[in-house]
Amino acid sequence: MNDLHRTCKWGTGKRWGSLDTETGMSRLSLSDSDKKARDWFVETTMALGCSVTIDEMGNVFAIRPGRNVGPPTCVGSHLDTQPSGGRYDGILGVLAGVEMLRILNERDARTHFPVGVVNWTNEEGARFPISMVSSGVWAGEVPVETAHGLREVRGGTVTMRSELERIGYLGSVPASHTSMPMAAHFELHIEQGPILENHKQKIGIVTGVQAYRWYTVQLTGRDAHTGTTPFDARADAMLAACRMIACSHDLAAKHSALASTGILTLTPGSVNTIPGQVKFSLDIRATSDATLETLEAELKAEFSRLASKDVTKGLDVSVTWQTDTISPAVDFHPSCIETVRASALSVTGDTSLFREMVSGAGHDSVYTSRHCPTSMIFVPCRNGVSHNPEEFAKAEDCATGADVLMQSVLRFDHL
Amino acid sequence: MNDLHRTCKWGTGKRWGSLDTETGMSRLSLSDSDKKARDWFVETTMALGCSVTIDEMGNVFAIRPGRNVGPPTCVGSHLDTQPSGGRYDGILGVLAGVEMLRILNERDARTHFPVGVVNWTNEEGARFPISMVSSGVWAGEVPVETAHGLREVRGGTVTMRSELERIGYLGSVPASHTSMPMAAHFELHIEQGPILENHKQKIGIVTGVQAYRWYTVQLTGRDAHTGTTPFDARADAMLAACRMIACSHDLAAKHSALASTGILTLTPGSVNTIPGQVKFSLDIRATSDATLETLEAELKAEFSRLASKDVTKGLDVSVTWQTDTISPAVDFHPSCIETVRASALSVTGDTSLFREMVSGAGHDSVYTSRHCPTSMIFVPCRNGVSHNPEEFAKAEDCATGADVLMQSVLRFDHL
Ligand SMILES: NC(=O)NCCC(=O)O
Ligand SMILES: NC(=O)NCCC(=O)O
Numbered sequence: 144m145n146d147l148h149r150t151c152k153w154g155t156g157k158r159w160g161s162l163d164t165e166t167g168m169s170r171l172s173l174s175d176s177d178k179k180a181r182d183w184f185v186e187t188t189m190a191l192g193c194s195v196t197i198d199e200m201g202n203v204f205a206i207r208p209g210r211n212v213g214p215p216t217c218v219g220s221h222l223d224t225q226p227s228g229g230r231y232d233g234i235l236g237v238l239a240g241v242e243m244l245r246i247l248n249e250r251d252a253r254t255h256f257p258v259g260v261v262n263w264t265n266e267e268g269a270r271f272p273i274s275m276v277s278s279g280v281w282a283g284e285v286p287v288e289t290a291h292g293l294r295e296v297r298g299g300t301v302t303m304r305s306e307l308e309r310i311g312y313l314g315s316v317p318a319s320h321t322s323m324p325m326a327a328h329f330e331l332h333i334e335q336g337p338i339l340e341n342h343k344q345k346i347g348i349v350t351g352v353q354a355y356r357w358y359t360v361q362l363t364g365r366d367a368h369t370g371t372t373p374f375d376a377r378a379d380a381m382l383a384a385c386r387m388i389a390c391s392h393d394l395a396a397k398h399s400a401l402a403s404t405g406i407l408t409l410t411p412g413s414v415n416t417i418p419g420q421v422k423f424s425l426d427i428r429a430t431s432d433a434t435l436e437t438l439e440a441e442l443k444a445e446f447s448r449l450a451s452k453d454v455t456k457g458l459d460v461s462v463t464w465q466t467d468t469i470s471p472a473v474d475f476h477p478s479c480i481e482t483v484r485a486s487a488l489s490v491t492g493d494t495s496l497f498r499e500m501v502s503g504a505g506h507d508s509v510y511t512s513r514h515c516p517t518s519m520i521f522v523p524c525r526n527g528v529s530h531n532p533e534e535f536a537k538a539e540d541c542a543t544g545a546d547v548l549m550q551s552v553l554r555f556d557h558l
Numbered sequence: 559m560n561d562l563h564r565t566c567k568w569g570t571g572k573r574w575g576s577l578d579t580e581t582g583m584s585r586l587s588l589s590d591s592d593k594k595a596r597d598w599f600v601e602t603t604m605a606l607g608c609s610v611t612i613d614e615m616g617n618v619f620a621i622r623p624g625r626n627v628g629p630p631t632c633v634g635s636h637l638d639t640q641p642s643g644g645r646y647d648g649i650l651g652v653l654a655g656v657e658m659l660r661i662l663n664e665r666d667a668r669t670h671f672p673v674g675v676v677n678w679t680n681e682e683g684a685r686f687p688i689s690m691v692s693s694g695v696w697a698g699e700v701p702v703e704t705a706h707g708l709r710e711v712r713g714g715t716v717t718m719r720s721e722l723e724r725i726g727y728l729g730s731v732p733a734s735h736t737s738m739p740m741a742a743h744f745e746l747h748i749e750q751g752p753i754l755e756n757h758k759q760k761i762g763i764v765t766g767v768q769a770y771r772w773y774t775v776q777l778t779g780r781d782a783h784t785g786t787t788p789f790d791a792r793a794d795a796m797l798a799a800c801r802m803i804a805c806s807h808d809l810a811a812k813h814s815a816l817a818s819t820g821i822l823t824l825t826p827g828s829v830n831t832i833p834g835q836v837k838f839s840l841d842i843r844a845t846s847d848a849t850l851e852t853l854e855a856e857l858k859a860e861f862s863r864l865a866s867k868d869v870t871k872g873l874d875v876s877v878t879w880q881t882d883t884i885s886p887a888v889d890f891h892p893s894c895i896e897t898v899r900a901s902a903l904s905v906t907g908d909t910s911l912f913r914e915m916v917s918g919a920g921h922d923s924v925y926t927s928r929h930c931p932t933s934m935i936f937v938p939c940r941n942g943v944s945h946n947p948e949e950f951a952k953a954e955d956c957a958t959g960a961d962v963l964m965q966s967v968l969r970f971d972h973l
Contacts (some may be wrong), residue, residue: 227826269828336786366946369818369841371751371918385800403784405829411642413684414820414839416945424829426784503786530831531781
């Protein structure tokens, strides 16, 4: 916990309480503060006897040798945060990995095969708008050119590649599961939702991740005067966007799915001009791929209807969709899930303190699971709140999670 | 028309056609390009024999002496534009005034009393968010401290006063109808709506202006993760804003009024974070003040309902309203209206070519009408489109309007 809070001096965000540790985080991927956190990670793991490899996506692999040569059993997560995020999302997983290395050293423990800790680049997708993009490249699911060419979500000219270069983390090793194979991947993370807390439980054994997709929806109407343009002569892109966003909520609710809009921009942006252009993000999620497919089809049909003059009772608004991310539903590996369960029982000694659950958020484990046995461990966070400066997990819950994480690695290494 | 298009080199906006004149305008009030247009106006009117007065709001009064000393009969409008506006809104009215001065000089005409041309500052309200703010100060309706303290609509630290000072247009004369009294105020403007064009008419005799109000609505919910936060645990400020904007349209339609949102900003602005803060502008208009009053009351009640957990089916979102502008309905002066009608008949020779109408947009004439006889003259614009780079009025229609304007001034001077 000391390391976690100390390294949060790089990218400290909004203050919400009076204690030193009571601030959020704003450490966007490949920013100057992310570079400092990375430098610390490299130095610290090297000092702990690891060899460090940086690949062409800036993913950092710190590997501690075992008795035998072979693919390492890894723990991984990410040091980047949301623009207005907290101290636990991602950071806890990497720091628990560093703590594992430290304990193995203190006990002079030798594993059968190497073990490692990975810091994946731009997991959040908050700066460059594909989440888990760098584990995606490692998995062969996102072309490295696509990832390198990604531009900041708010516009501008810098790309992932130019920022990797600028902060000195454009490695030469290909980002690939063939160059950097792993025996297994375990990830400790805060739940980011309310289930564990509501059930007064300490550990979530994560059996899979729900499906999600991200889109950018662009509407084109016509700039016009708010005072002189009758409703029947308008192509009001803002009004159409509002109806679409409200509709996305209602359709998602109907399918027990989720829909959210986190970004919306409009032009020209004047009180007395009806916006001719509106662009918004749409994030939809569901436990099954089939539900998401149905929801997408219904949304496309409904948005077209809402943009047509039948509904606007004025002029048509045009709609275009761009798909930014497709993350299918994932089932984690049975033997990793079993390993986590055995570790949770051993650490807590009480089956009522843990439960199986499906992750609502994407994680790098989604992509590692394509090429090596993977599962995750959740710990509770206050009020289930995440992507918020007030995100908080108790130190003792973090410690329980870190114990389960280390035991899982050792059990898997043994397996 | 040559002057109009030549002076549009200061603040040229988006190109929409291939001709030199086929671009929009982006000449925000008190910007560098506005300064250049003002400098041109001052030099040109002084060269035409006017005395020029600049008041503490940067309003510029160019006065041509008459046979007798006394308050001038003025024409006025504005040289500022929307961020993405056209070449006619405001500019036509000022340039037609300059043309009037030129014709009076060419004919060596002497008026009974002085006549003048006024350029009012920040009519659009697009940069500093009170429209017609400087004629408002002149009329004693907006305190000069409020106007001077106005900040740019997009945030930042510059104020109207600091920008007036920066571009050298912070005059020492008080902005007041007592310091700068006028005998009458006539304003030529494009209609900005479709009525004249639809009726194939050339002149609108403007009998009044509809009422309007501008608000900033601020919503506070809670930042949270889009993937892990169930609908019933959300306080989604974006969804609430969308429902409110859609509702404002429906309620306005019910009252044959208008409602529009031209600006919306949100934080933190990340695809996978539910926005905790949303702020949007709301512009409502109706022919009567009573209707607007009723609409405002209904909107306030409905927005509160839409923000409550009864509707969100999650957590409450909080709503605050700020009133930025109140512009009551205006009836112009009967003798000015008659003067314009007589001039329109004399210029067009055909009663079927003009009509009486009420302005949907606010104009500086709204405020001058509080202290001197006032009315306006409209000319048609293509498709009724304004606040859009493609805003367009035919040269011959502009000329007809300018003829009616000059005749109105001379008839009133005679009266
Ligand atoms: N855990 C997390 O916040 N991941 C980012 C990707 C997502 O939005 O699910
Ligand atoms: N004419 C014009 O665009 N005036 C600005 C004030 C308003 O929005 O009505």
